[in-house]
Amino acid sequence: MSLSPDDVKRIARLARIETSDAEAQATQAQLNSIFDLIATMQAVDTAGIAPMAHAQEVYQRLRDDAVTETDRHAAFQAVAPAVENGLYLVPKVIE
Amino acid sequence: MPERSLSALAAQLAGKQISSRELAQTYLDRIASLNPSINAFITVDPEKTLLEAAAADTLIAAGQAGPLTGVPIAHKDIFCTDGWLTTCGSKMLHNFVAPYDAHVIQRFKAAGMPSLGKTNMDEFAMGSSNETSYFGAVKNPWNIAYVPGGSSGGAAACVAARMAPAATGTDTGGSIRQPAALCGITGLKPTYGLVSRYGMIAFASSLDQAGPMALSAEDCALLLNVMTGFDSRDSTSLEREKEDYARDLNQPLAGLRVGLPREFFAEGLSNDVATAVETAVAELKKLGATTVEISLANSKLAIPVYYVLAPAEASSNLSRFDGVRYGYRAPDYANLDDMYCKTRAQGFGAEVKRRIMIGAYVLSHGYYDAYYLQAQKIRRLIADDFAEAFKTCDVILGPTAPGTAFKLGEKSDDPVEMYLNDLYTIPANLAGLPGMSLPCGFDAKGLPIGLQLVGNYFSEAKMLNVAHQYQRATDWHSRQPEGLK
Amino acid sequence: MKWETVIGLEVHTQLATKSKIFSGSSTAFGAAPNTQASAVDIALPGVLPVLNRGAVECAIKFGLAIGANLNRVNVFDRKNYFYPDLPKGYQISQLAKPIVEGGALKIVVGDTERTINLTRAHMEEDAGKSLHEDFHGMTGIDLNRAGTPLLEIVSEPEMRSSAEAVAYARALHTLVTWIGICDGNMQEGSFRVDANVSVRPVGQAEFGTRREIKNLNSFRFLQQAIDYEVRWQIETLEDGGRIEQATVLFDPDIGETRMMRSKEDAHDYRYFPDPDLLPVKLDEAWIEAVRAALPELPAAMQARFQNDYGVSAYDAAVLTGSRALADYFEAAAKACGQGKLAANWVMGELSAALNRAELDIAASPVSAAQLGTLIARIQDGTLSGKLAKQVFEGLWEGAGEVDAIIEARGLKQMSDSGELEKIIDDVLAANPKSVEEFRSGKDKAFNALVGQVMKASRGKANPAQVNDLLKTRLQN
Numbered sequence A: 001m002s003l004s005p006d007d008v009k010r011i012a013r014l015a016r017i018e019t020s021d022a023e024a025q026a027t028q029a030q031l032n033s034i035f036d037l038i039a040t041m042q043a044v045d046t047a048g049i050a051p052m053a054h055a056q057e058v059y060q061r062l063r064d065d066a067v068t069e070t071d072r073h074a075a076f077q078a079v080a081p082a083v084e085n086g087l088y089l090v091p092k093v094i095e
Numbered sequence B: 001m002p003e004r005s006l007s008a009l010a011a012q013l014a015g016k017q018i019s020s021r022e023l024a025q026t027y028l029d030r031i032a033s034l035n036p037s038i039n040a041f042i043t044v045d046p047e048k049t050l051l052e053a054a055a056a057d058t059l060i061a062a063g064q065a066g067p068l069t070g071v072p073i074a075h076k077d078i079f080c081t082d083g084w085l086t087t088c089g090s091k092m093l094h095n096f097v098a099p100y101d102a103h104v105i106q107r108f109k110a111a112g113m114p115s116l117g118k119t120n121m122d123e124f125a126m127g128s129s130n131e132t133s134y135f136g137a138v139k140n141p142w143n144i145a146y147v148p149g150g151s152s153g154g155a156a157a158c159v160a161a162r163m164a165p166a167a168t169g170t171d172t173g174g175s176i177r178q179p180a181a182l183c184g185i186t187g188l189k190p191t192y193g194l195v196s197r198y199g200m201i202a203f204a205s206s207l208d209q210a211g212p213m214a215l216s217a218e219d220c221a222l223l224l225n226v227m228t229g230f231d232s233r234d235s236t237s238l239e240r241e242k243e244d245y246a247r248d249l250n251q252p253l254a255g256l257r258v259g260l261p262r263e264f265f266a267e268g269l270s271n272d273v274a275t276a277v278e279t280a281v282a283e284l285k286k287l288g289a290t291t292v293e294i295s296l297a298n299s300k301l302a303i304p305v306y307y308v309l310a311p312a313e314a315s316s317n318l319s320r321f322d323g324v325r326y327g328y329r330a331p332d333y334a335n336l337d338d339m340y341c342k343t344r345a346q347g348f349g350a351e352v353k354r355r356i357m358i359g360a361y362v363l364s365h366g367y368y369d370a371y372y373l374q375a376q377k378i379r380r381l382i383a384d385d386f387a388e389a390f391k392t393c394d395v396i397l398g399p400t401a402p403g404t405a406f407k408l409g410e411k412s413d414d415p416v417e418m419y420l421n422d423l424y425t426i427p428a429n430l431a432g433l434p435g436m437s438l439p440c441g442f443d444a445k446g447l448p449i450g451l452q453l454v455g456n457y458f459s460e461a462k463m464l465n466v467a468h469q470y471q472r473a474t475d476w477h478s479r480q481p482e483g484l485k
Numbered sequence C: 001m002k003w004e005t006v007i008g009l010e011v012h013t014q015l016a017t018k019s020k021i022f023s024g025s026s027t028a029f030g031a032a033p034n035t036q037a038s039a040v041d042i043a044l045p046g047v048l049p050v051l052n053r054g055a056v057e058c059a060i061k062f063g064l065a066i067g068a069n070l071n072r073v074n075v076f077d078r079k080n081y082f083y084p085d086l087p088k089g090y091q092i093s094q095l096a097k098p099i100v101e102g103g104a105l106k107i108v109v110g111d112t113e114r115t116i117n118l119t120r121a122h123m124e125e126d127a128g129k130s131l132h133e134d135f136h137g138m139t140g141i142d143l144n145r146a147g148t149p150l151l152e153i154v155s156e157p158e159m160r161s162s163a164e165a166v167a168y169a170r171a172l173h174t175l176v177t178w179i180g181i182c183d184g185n186m187q188e189g190s191f192r193v194d195a196n197v198s199v200r201p202v203g204q205a206e207f208g209t210r211r212e213i214k215n216l217n218s219f220r221f222l223q224q225a226i227d228y229e230v231r232w233q234i235e236t237l238e239d240g241g242r243i244e245q246a247t248v249l250f251d252p253d254i255g256e257t258r259m260m261r262s263k264e265d266a267h268d269y270r271y272f273p274d275p276d277l278l279p280v281k282l283d284e285a286w287i288e289a290v291r292a293a294l295p296e297l298p299a300a301m302q303a304r305f306q307n308d309y310g311v312s313a314y315d316a317a318v319l320t321g322s323r324a325l326a327d328y329f330e331a332a333a334k335a336c337g338q339g340k341l342a343a344n345w346v347m348g349e350l351s352a353a354l355n356r357a358e359l360d361i362a363a364s365p366v367s368a369a370q371l372g373t374l375i376a377r378i379q380d381g382t383l384s385g386k387l388a389k390q391v392f393e394g395l396w397e398g399a400g401e402v403d404a405i406i407e408a409r410g411l412k413q414m415s416d417s418g419e420l421e422k423i424i425d426d427v428l429a430a431n432p433k434s435v436e437e438f439r440s441g442k443d444k445a446f447n448a449l450v451g452q453v454m455k456a457s458r459g460k461a462n463p464a465q466v467n468d469l470l471k472t473r474l475q476n
């Protein structure tokens, strides 16, 4: 298994990380050595094994439907890069 | 600085031999003199620390002190701390002053333990050497040309250098145990679900667990008493009766069955480490333990499994860092999409980006079953091996890391080489089991060697008992780095 | 070539909980921007989701109401994509193991009854809102809506016309408001419809390529958008073109759909189970308690209305368009003991008046009891249909109770046959020509005479009685 520069560009795009062609080249080599390591698990026969998603076999606890939060937008927006009239500002979204 | 356990410090505070302010000041002075060379702290704020210490003094004076009230502690910069810069070792959060406290922080505040500051760490806890921090590498107090391990490298180094009597850490694949081993201190990763993850910046949610780092097992037990407990804000927090983790410290070890996984004593393990661990086993036998050989056959797959699951979860967990609501935003961009891509390219370091990309890849269309699902299935096989092993032993013993601390820069160009450092620690995270590391000797270069114990679910008190009895019989844990005194 | 339309709907219903699905923030509509966005909703570093029991209960109610399979263990997944109104960079949703699978909904179009099967319904969180008015060329983000619980309800592609799609959407809207899991407010976005539309030559087994029309927030737009889309797809194919899979938006101003994104730039959502949330277990006792508390459902009520009140399938469907309407009808029907007549009045005079006044049935100035009394007065002969309409107007104006209005306005039907016979005598005397025509076999002349009698009685004569008396007199 080995990743092409196009694969690297594709996943960088999925992850929204700007990657130049030169960076993609360098990353490709490193990712390939990691995927060589990962590939060792492909040989294991896991037929009939249930995937393990959590460390404990427990079920979700449920919260009562009650409003417990108060308005803290001033504190939250004190650390925001750009706000106006209580709104977070981002470059124009085009639909 | 004299060697003082947490209970000794607490006794001095209770006896009014020293005030919490004076004690905090002693540590702040030591931080001021040593941190420039060790770089264990990202944020130190003496004013805040002394205010918290003064509050502790008030509690003590009023007779309202708990067991550790007034004893200071350093917190890994992964815990959101109200009013404190909380960076997670990343440029992405270089300016993030958290507007709330993590559960762990709340617990230590409630216990009256002043914060000495926020410790350095690998960026977003991704690393085994503390070289990926945006705030610079942490140096190993035993030799500043060497790494302290990671990702809780700042925590381990500050405790080892006696800049703090105790510290919090987090462990996703060994991030408490491996730096504890490399810095010669004691650290414990609890059973997954015992310590709330609320307010702890997520790396890999199904593996992350916070724990104590200190000079001894006894200290870790006292800290664990503070940290653990149910929190309704974390869905994976377990509802269990409160227990005293120090209750069994003084139990004799007669009849203890120690499991030695043959896979942990095989190729890849350095001779110095193997010898030290075997000597420790002999010591435990003298204390009445018996040994039994066990097999964790699938643990050789732990690293590949981990490097699928942890990056997958991380790639998603780190999507919130987009420059919209907090943290870094790239200064120049052409449009929204460009803002995302530049913000994340500039805000994250190389290792974080690498893991995000691995994660995005293994979850992407057409690869999910072969990577993610296969890794989750092998995760179960690894957990099943432990379940089988615990039928014949009470605790599993082995090395914490394959070697001792390595030189700064030595492995930073080879991610795979770096990843192999967590070979012995990752299996416990995958299974959700508790694990701890304690000092058991030094290599030829004078660098500390760590011994790992892995216990069954919720057997922290038993592990701490074993570690404490070992530490009563040995003095590895009370050795101090030369030249820093 | 003859074409067949294939439609499947995905409906996002906002669940009527007080707090959000994963946080304790209020879900109330219309608050100032970001004042109902907690640390969890804005995805501060380190925060975690905790599931709202109320949202799960809504989903259970829905599953039971459509006779679906409730997955006793269901799982939340993350759907990963970047968008500024999605604070975590992923939406918590359910993919592989949704809470509800299967189930069906009955629809009536014209005289035809059909059953539409549902694929699934899953819980998920809503996104925030992007406000595009100009902030120096920037977009403003309000995260108050982020984390509002949604139930996404997906149908099988079983509808074959826009009329069926609208009937299904209406039936679904009725059901979710009926069982109280959604306020149904379409203007506020509580019930949003996505339509998957394709066409294929009649007789072809495979589906054509579908295009998805996003976010239709009225039944009228749903109809218009599908009609436009179907025409466009057929024209495109008949012109030798091909349909590409795509997501489109409907512009109500021009009545057309336009491309939002093509399949090529479709997202790779990288779904995986959310490690912060554990599998959700539904225990039997909970399910049974929810079942026991469910109201009688529209389908059951329709069957009962047909049975108990003798109304048609179509009427029963209309009368169960909302719980308030159904309750109103049933109260009126019970009050007068005349189901069919009550149905006619509710669907006729009353509905028309409500429509004119733009009033909801709940706000009707005429109560069900009053309408029942009114119908009873028709039945006992006190009122003719025509007089009844005048009484209804009185009721609508708030002029008092039925009998008082009859009394005050002198609207009582003439029941004294002596008085009526006198009027008939006068009419016959005054219209010898009509009498002559009737006797020479022209039936039409009889109707003219009835009209004259009714007119002379100023509408108060009982038409049936007039008929009888007139016939008797003319035959002698």
Ligand SMILES: [Mg+2]
Pocket (backbone or CB within 6 Å): C010, C152
């Ligand atoms: Mg959809």
Ligand SMILES: [Zn+2]
Pocket (backbone or CB within 6 Å): C012, C124, C152
């Ligand atoms: Zn949806």
